[in-house]
Amino acid sequence: MKGLEAFLVAHRHRLVWLHAAMAVVFVAIILVPVFLPDPPGDSTPLTHWTSFANFALWGLWFPLVFLSVIFTGRSWCGLLCPMGAAAEWANAKGPKWAIPAWLRWEGTPVASFLVVTILGQTVGVRDHAEAALEVFGGTLLAAILLGFLYGRKKRAWCRHACPIGLLLGVFSRLGAVQFAPKNPVPGGDAWTEKGVCPTMIDLPRKQESRHCIQCLRCVNPQARGALEIRLRRPGTEIERIAHHHPNIAEVWFLFLGTGVALGGFLWLVLPIYQEWRQALAEWAIEAELYWLVSPGPAWLMSVHPERREVFLWLDFLMISGFMLGVMAAMTAVLATLTAAIARLSGRPFAQVGYLFAPVAMVSLVVGLGGTLFQPLGPWAGTAKGMLFLAGIVWSLWLGWRVMAPCPPLRRLVALIPAAAGVVAVAWGWAPALFGG
Ligand code: SF4
Numbered sequence: 427m428k429g430l431e432a433f434l435v436a437h438r439h440r441l442v443w444l445h446a447a448m449a450v451v452f453v454a455i456i457l458v459p460v461f462l463p464d465p466p467g468d469s470t471p472l473t474h475w476t477s478f479a480n481f482a483l484w485g486l487w488f489p490l491v492f493l494s495v496i497f498t499g500r501s502w503c504g505l506l507c508p509m510g511a512a513a514e515w516a517n518a519k520g521p522k523w524a525i526p527a528w529l530r531w532e533g534t535p536v537a538s539f540l541v542v543t544i545l546g547q548t549v550g551v552r553d554h555a556e557a558a559l560e561v562f563g564g565t566l567l568a569a570i571l572l573g574f575l576y577g578r579k580k581r582a583w584c585r586h587a588c589p590i591g592l593l594l595g596v597f598s599r600l601g602a603v604q605f606a607p608k609n610p611v612p613g614g615d616a617w618t619e620k621g622v623c624p625t626m627i628d629l630p631r632k633q634e635s636r637h638c639i640q641c642l643r644c645v646n647p648q649a650r651g652a653l654e655i656r657l658r659r660p661g662t663e664i665e666r667i668a669h670h671h672p673n674i675a676e677v678w679f680l681f682l683g684t685g686v687a688l689g690g691f692l693w694l695v696l697p698i699y700q701e702w703r704q705a706l707a708e709w710a711i712e713a714e715l716y717w718l719v720s721p722g723p724a725w726l727m728s729v730h731p732e733r734r735e736v737f738l739w740l741d742f743l744m745i746s747g748f749m750l751g752v753m754a755a756m757t758a759v760l761a762t763l764t765a766a767i768a769r770l771s772g773r774p775f776a777q778v779g780y781l782f783a784p785v786a787m788v789s790l791v792v793g794l795g796g797t798l799f800q801p802l803g804p805w806a807g808t809a810k811g812m813l814f815l816a817g818i819v820w821s822l823w824l825g826w827r828v829m830a831p832c833p834p835l836r837r838l839v840a841l842i843p844a845a846a847g848v849v850a851v852a853w854g855w856a857p858a859l860f861g862g
């Protein structure tokens with residue numbers, strides 16, 4: 427580990443070139459397809475740039491970034507992400523205002539995630555190059571703007587507003603890599619604008635992984651007060667979450683994020699959604715609410731007559747409402763079961779809720795990153811099923827470990843609602859698993 431650490435520190439100054447290269451690739455992927463003719467029906471990632479760009483975004487970037495946190499933590503953020511790097515670059519040029527309270531609010535990244543996830547569905551971010559440009563380009567511009575305005579040598583965007591930062595943060599707690607102080611100071615994690623950390627971590631007090639974007643800035647093999655890179659068994663941080671700054675807002679976000687992602691998947695595959703849509707359309711016409719059956723603005727919903735897809739206001743309202751409804755239902759189920767686990771085990775809600783992290787992560791990878799599995803052909807379903815099964819087993823194992831201080835029998839009983847919650851998530855994603 428020491429050798430790797432020394433190598434990374436020695437070449438840290440070269441990261442800027444990696445970020446610049448990634449920025450070029452990122453812009454080419456989101457911008458070029460808008461100017462190209464649509465790919466023919468039989469195009470592949472090897473024959474048309476638009477197909478390649480789509481595969482790169484949804485078949486590689488999305489699932490692999492989430493899976494990578496298990497092995498390397500948030501290395502995507504620190505080493506590769508062009509958006510975070512752009513925010514930091516802009517920060518060097520900006521007025522460096524103090525980070526305002528509204529941005530520091532725990533709900534800001536949650537709102538950012540929800541808005542981007544729902545907008546992504548209504549504009550058809552997976553199917554239309556224009557929508558991908560709007561969502562990813564808009565996010566990049568927001569990162570640059572917030573980076574420009576707030577913080578001094580910081581990444582306020584990455585800590586407080588990135589739509590996937592919080593998600594990567596929760597899952598990085600499962601990761602095998604951590605950056606830990608060599609001489610930790612007691613007191614627990616704290617937010618500070620002082621120091622070198624771009625995500626405002628009070629370095630000597632660092633206990634949790636979630637805000638660490640692995641920028642390497644705090645690592646110095648020679649300095650006793652620096653941080654060092656350590657390997658650990660994946661899941662250790664959650665198993666011992668009581669010592670790693672558990673956060674109730676993060677647990678709620680885990681439930682909300684799982685639910686809204688599930689809603690974004692289910693509206694596309696459930697026949698009942700189409701029945702409800704039909705019923706609403708008939709009602710709107712009967713009630714002479716013709717605006718509901720008119721197309722809305724293209725920045726808010728998919729309006730692509732040339733591709734035979736034109737969303738109406740009722741589509742926009744139904745997709746958003748359906749996603750929010752599934753989110754509320756899933757959150758209610760998981761919160762109720764977590765309260766039961768907490769009651770039965772005597773452990774805090776804010777600790778036992780983390781047991782759902784693995785199953786939530788594989789849900790996202792399997793449900794929304796299905797393109798990754800396509801090259802496996804007939805084995806795709808098996809691979810997804812195996813991954814999901816691993817997530818279920820891991821969640822239950824974490825549950826067992828998180829409740830460690832209580833007697834085995836009590837833990838076993840408390841695992842019943844934990845298993846029910848895991849099954850509820852799996853049941854929701856069943857069409858992704860068994861739909862090929
Ligand atoms: S937090 Fe978001 S913008 Fe920042 S580096 Fe990570 S993925 Fe990129």
Ligand code: SF4
Pocket residue numbers: 605622623624625627629632637638639640641642643644645653
């Ligand atoms: S803790 Fe260290 S590696 Fe992690 S974000 Fe802060 S300075 Fe970078």
